[in-house]
Amino acid sequence: MEDEAPARALTSQSAETDQIRFLVGTQSLRAENQVHHIDFDDEMNIINKNVFVHREGEIWHMSASTIDKNLLTTCYNKKSKAEMKAALWRLPSDFDSSQSDDQSSHQALHVLWHPTGDSKSLLGLADNHILLWELDTASSSAKLTASTGLESKGQPKMTCGRWNPHHNCTQIATANDNCIRGWDIRSMEQVYVIENAHGQLVRDLDFNPNKQYYLASCGDDCKVKFWDTRNTTEPLKVLSEHSHWVWSVKYNHFHDQMEDPPKDGVIATYEEHEDSVYAVDWSTADPWVFASLSYDGRLVINRVPRAEKYKILL
Amino acid sequence: MGCCLIFGLIFCYDLDDVDPDAKRRRHGMLKMYYGIDEETEGGATLDPCDINGAHFRPDMYLGKLIKEKSLTELMDEESKTVTQIRALDSDMQTLVYENYNKFISATDTIRKMKNDFKKMEDEMDHLATNMAAITEFSANISGTLQDRRQQITKLSGVHFLLKKLQFLFELPARLKKCIEMKSYSSAVRYYIKAKRILHQYQHMPSFQGINEDCNRIIQELCEKLREQFKEKESTPKQLAECVDLLLQLEEPAEVLCEEFLSHARHKIDEDLQLLDRQIKLQMGEEIEQESAAQAYLTTPMDILEFVDNGCNGFLSNICLVIASYNDMFLNRLQEDENLDAIALKKLVNFVNDLMVQYFNYVQRRVQLEKETGDNTILVRALDRFHRRLQAMNKLLPDTDFSRAGTDIVSKAARDRVGHYLHSLKQHFSGKAFTASEITFAMKPYFRGPFCTQDVREGLVVAFIQHIYSTCEEFCEGTGEKGSAPPALLLILSRLCLDFEGSTISYLRNAALLKENSFTRIKTFTLQMLRKSVETRDWLNTIEPRNVRAVMKRVIEDTTAIDAQVGQLYEEGARKERSSDSSRRTHSYSYSLSQQQRKGNWNFSPSIDNSLMSNIQKLFSERIEIFSAVEFSKVSVLTGIIKISLKTFLECVRLRTFGKYGLQQIQVDTHYLQLYLWRFVSDENLVQVLLDEIVCSTVHRCLDPVMMEPSVIDLICERG
Structure with a gap:
């Protein structure tokens, strides 16, 4: 399927476990931006979409709530000002902004929901700060509970972050420049660091949902690396099949043998896209379906080939 | 008592006021007055069922009680709560009464204060008049003492004289x-x-x-x-x-310089003589024993010791001389420029003279090292030598010894290589086993396996494989910073290619090596481009006047890579270019296409240009950005340029541009367009990629106003 506007943000609707649903945010400076709510019917092979208007500005990053399927956060560029803000939205038909977390001093980059949904915490990354919010759904307001900064020479900028779904969700990992850092959110202190994880900028990382110390990362040096956070000196495995920047890496939630960095995975190469692919995500409903989004606004919903599927299962 | 009750009532009414905000504020003030710390009082617990907590919710509490307790317990709870409420009520009454008393006493105090202030005011007035009188008196006194003071000043002047x-x-x-x-x-x-x-x-x-x-x-x-x-x-x-x-006594500085230098010369000559003796020793010449004290000097030193000796003796002395000379003569003769220049010239002559001698000695010594010794010591010695020379250069900025020093080092390296070659040859020819006069050499069953097995497999192949693995190590090191320079990698890749081309089939594919060297080269350019786009504030940039320096740098680098690669690889196939494909005509066609597009925008500005780009994409064939690189100059360079431009594109898409930011990008891409075509196999490709960059910039631009092509041309010409 195709949108008219360029797009960069993609997320699966995490709280939805019955249907294959994805959310796509468009990125256009001058035209009105939209959030597309895409419903893929597996049996009929039909795609339905709902469009919500996102008036605030172009969307750089999106994340759907793990508790309430109607909640999502967006990080957007405030119109005509080049300021990055984060906002929390509720998804009924009228689609209204319930509140926005204005961090005027920082440029909000990512907002991530607590992975298991048992607490109402939100994690935000802004410039060189990690922020934790406590969300009160009733009064639809969020309170800043903790924050910490990253100090080093130059002006470090976080490129991405991820909750660790293990250890009762008390750890997060962030990446800046070519290092990966692990943090304990109870004390907000750094617990481990992988220096020079990649030759150049680290673009994305993800935790293995089934093995508690395993972490995947990708970067501008065209490599995908797998790490054990207990031993940060050597990667477990390096994949260098890519020929340009690797923008995103995601573990499949059900079968950790699979991961799908964009452009071309290890399992299979997907070449439907004409423009750069910036985001991929697995569906939370069907473990064999994932979506990828390219800059020209084309969303492709892919299915793991049957042969591969049986190879993994059997 | 009645009064107190009424007051209490009013107070209660006040408390039940509608505005919750005002209520909280008042609560806060009251709490502050009574010294109750808000944080400790239940603020710490978030339990909504804590009846004393700040987060107490009555409905939840009641629900919980009803759910959890039996009837009798509920009754008990109720009576308990009622007594508690009563106790609280009476507490409140007492509080109100106390407050009332305090209020009344406060009124009294204020009245009393009013009286006191009145009295104080009168006293202040009195004080002011007194002060005025005092000022007058002091002025009188200083007037009378004026004359005497002048006399004293005069006397003290005389005393000083x-x-x-x-x-x-x-x-x-x-x-x-x-x-x-x-x-x-x-x-x-x-x-x-x-x-x-x-x-x-x-x-x-x-x-x-x-x-x-x-x-x-x-x-x-x-x-x-x-x-x-x-x-x-x-x-x-x-x-x-x-x-x-x-100098302070105004002696002629020039003569002093001369004398100082000649004096220093004596001392340094001694150091040089020491070095000279070492060299003679090394060469095995006989030296007469001068005295017993110098006996330890007559034992020959190895090269490291020799260089150390030279550094510590000769170089540090000469540094000392230069430093003190600078202090004495150069830094103080500012009043006379001419003299300064003469002094400096003298020093430079002096130092040059000595350095030539020193270099001479070092070179002779290093040459002696040609045949013996192991590499590490030699390299360490040369490194130390070179480092000390650089320190010298800092001290005396007008001269450049490091060039001469580097010459020596490189000569030593060349000698070394020559020596290895020589010894390698010797080893080969030294295979005396095959010499015909040795009897067992004639026996065929020895000769066959010896030739194929030992010489070929064991020696030649093992050697080549060793070279290859060394090359690979070099390439693996690319991830870490500051490893082998790209030029060396290129040469190695060429070497491997040549091996592959010749009959040696043992070697695996050299493509891996080439790939690595290729990535290594492009990394530099890419990081430069990325940084340049990321660090700039494109939204508020000024109107473009020039091509950005980083673009010129990219062109320079590309030219340098072109030269390097050109020395090693063949030219490679190029797509047929129209015969008159000069820079002129090309830029003309480019600006023509720009104009067309511009016209479109002017005509219907509301149409999103994605339509345009899509149509364009339909007609232009898809570019394989990551196609395999072949062993030819054009192919390598095309690969580098394609990836560089792709990086540029990705960076641009991450930023937001203002009007002038867009125009700057236009200028930059045009500049690249003018210079990059000559390096690639298919110039169309560069054009398409650059067009895409501009297109993406337009996408990411708040106020897309394109620059006049003629202006762009002008700027690029000037740049």
Whole structure:
């Protein structure tokens, strides 16, 4: 399927476990931006979409709530000002902004929901700060509970972050420049660091949902690396099949043998896209379906080939 | 009591006021007054069922009670709560009563304060009049004392003058004493202090006497200083002091320079002689034993020791001389530019002369090292030598010894390589096993396996494989910073290719190696491009006047890579270019396409240009950005340029641009367009990629106003 506007943000609707649903945010400076709510019917092979208007500005990053399927956060560029803000939205038909977390001093980059949904915490990354919010759904307001900064020479900028779904969700990992850092959110202190994880900028990382110390990362040096956070000196495995920047890496939630960095995975190469692919995500409903989004606004919903599927299962 | 009750009622009413915000504020103030810390009082617990907590929710609490407790317990709870409420009620009443009392006493205090202030005001007025009287008196007193003060000032002036005169009269005696005590510096200081005055009042007979005396003494002093200066044993510090004093006494600086340098020369010559002796020793020449004390010097040193010796002896001495010379002569002669230049020239001549000798020695020594010794020591020695030379350069900025030093180092390296080649040859030919006069060499069953197995497999192949694995190691190191330079990688890749091309089929594919060297080269360019796009504030940039420096740098780098790769690889196939494909016509066609697009925008600005780009994409074939690289110059460069431009594109898409930011990108891409086509196999490709960059920039631009193509042309011409 195709949108008219360029797009960069993609997320699966995490709280939805019955249907294959994805959310796509468009990125256009001058035209009105939209959030597309895409419903893929597996049996009929039909795609339905709902469009919500996102008036605030172009969307750089999106994340759907793990508790309430109607909640999502967006990080957007405030119109005509080049300021990055984060906002929390509720998804009924009228689609209204319930509140926005204005961090005027920082440029909000990512907002991530607590992975298991048992607490109402939100994690935000802004410039060189990690922020934790406590969300009160009733009064639809969020309170800043903790924050910490990253100090080093130059002006470090976080490129991405991820909750660790293990250890009762008390750890997060962030990446800046070519290092990966692990943090304990109870004390907000750094617990481990992988220096020079990649030759150049680290673009994305993800935790293995089934093995508690395993972490995947990708970067501008065209490599995908797998790490054990207990031993940060050597990667477990390096994949260098890519020929340009690797923008995103995601573990499949059900079968950790699979991961799908964009452009071309290890399992299979997907070449439907004409423009750069910036985001991929697995569906939370069907473990064999994932979506990828390219800059020209084309969303492709892919299915793991049957042969591969049986190879993994059997 | 009645009054108190009414007050209490009003208070209660107030508490039930509608505005919850005001209520909280008042609560806060009350709490502050009674010293209750808000945080400790239940603020710590978030339990909504804590009846004393700040987060207490009655409905939840009630629900919980009803759910959890039995009827009797509920009854108990109720009575307990009722008694508690009663107790609280009476507490509140007492509080209100106390407050009332305090209020009344406060009113009393305020009234009393009012009276007191009145009294205080009167007293202040009185104080002011008194102060005025005091000021007047003090003015009177200072007026009467004025005359006396002037007299005192005059007297003290006379006293000062007399003191000075006394100093002058005592000067000759004092100078003598100073010279006797060998404190020359204080003597000079005294003399310089008095010199001007003596000179001024020369015509008075008494002063003239003093002047003559002083001059005589100073003459003596000069003689002494010169003697000390010429003495061989005096330390550099003493020397420096001497020169300092002599200069203060206005001795001619030039002569001093000369003398100083010749003196220093003696010392340094000794160091050089030591080096010379070492070399002779190394060459095995006989040297007559001079004295027993120098016996330890006659044992030959290895190269590292030799260089150490040279550094510590010769170089540090010469550095010391230069530093003290700088201090003494160069940094102070500012008043006379000419003299300064002469002094500097003298120093440079002196140093150059000595350095040539030193280099000569070092070179001879290094050449001696050609046949023996192991590499690590030699390399360490050369490294130390080179580092010390760089320190020298810092000290004397006008000269450049490092070039000569590097020459020596590179010559040594060349010698080394030559030596290895030689020894390799020797090893080959030294296979005396095959010599015909050895009897077992003739036996065929020995000869066959020896030739194929031992020589071929064991020697040649093993050697080549070793080379190959070394190459690979080099390439693996690319991830870490500061490993092998790209030029070396290129050469190695060529070497492997040549091996592959010849009959040696043992080698695996050299493609991997090439791939690695290729990534290595492009990394530099890419990071530069990325940083340049990311760090700039494109939204508020000014109107473009120039091509950005980083673009020029990219072109320069590309040209350099082109030259390097061109030396090693064949030209490679190029797509047919139209015969008159000059830069002119090309830029013309480019600007033409720009104009077309611009026209479209002007015509219907509301149409999103994605339509345009899509149509364009339909017609232009899809670009394989990551196609495999072949072994040819054009192919390698095309690969590099394609990836660079792709990076540029991705960076641009991450930013937001203002009007001038867009125009700057236009200028930059046009500039790239003008220069990049000559490197690639298919110039269309560059054009498409650059067009895409501009398109993406337009997408990411708040105020897309394109620049006139003619203006772009002009700017690029100028750049």
